[in-house]
Amino acid sequence: MGLSFKSIWKYKCPRCRQGNMFAKPFKMSDPLDMPETCEVCHQKMLPEPGFYYGAMFISYILSGWFILIPTLVLVLVYDWSLYAGMGVALAIAAITYFRFLRGSRALWMHLMITYDPEAAVKGA
Numbered sequence: 001m002g003l004s005f006k007s008i009w010k011y012k013c014p015r016c017r018q019g020n021m022f023a024k025p026f027k028m029s030d031p032l033d034m035p036e037t038c039e040v041c042h043q044k045m046l047p048e049p050g051f052y053y054g055a056m057f058i059s060y061i062l063s064g065w066f067i068l069i070p071t072l073v074l075v076l077v078y079d080w081s082l083y084a085g086m087g088v089a090l091a092i093a094a095i096t097y098f099r100f101l102r103g104s105r106a107l108w109m110h111l112m113i114t115y116d117p118e119a120a121v122k123g124a
């Protein structure tokens with residue numbers, strides 16, 4: 001069925017694409033608070049210990065490029081000073097921190113677990 005970017009963006013369960021991957025409401029002190037299982041299809045949100053280790057690499061790669069490219073363009077093309085470029089890099093990192101943190105987990109889980117359109121109906 002392929003990846004659903006809408007499902008990843010909205011942090012939906014990769015199996016049923018209906019349940020939420022993260023506990024609501026969002027808590028700043030615990031941004032990675034996940035329910036034990038999906039409330040719709042009962043997919044385990046931590047299938048095995050260390051499951052989200054790979055998400056760390058996705059987060060690192062995505063946020064690295066997302067911060068590096070605009071900063072390099074400003075410094076090398078528009079002749080911004082290194083300090084201004086660093087300021088922009090920090091601002092981008094601060095703004096996108098939670099999006100990359102959770103988004104990389106969502107993407108990782110969607111890569112590892114296949115979509116089952118009947119999972120929501122079966123409920124198990």
Ligand SMILES: [Zn+2]
Pocket residue numbers: 013014015016017018019038039040041042043119
């Ligand atoms: Zn589900």
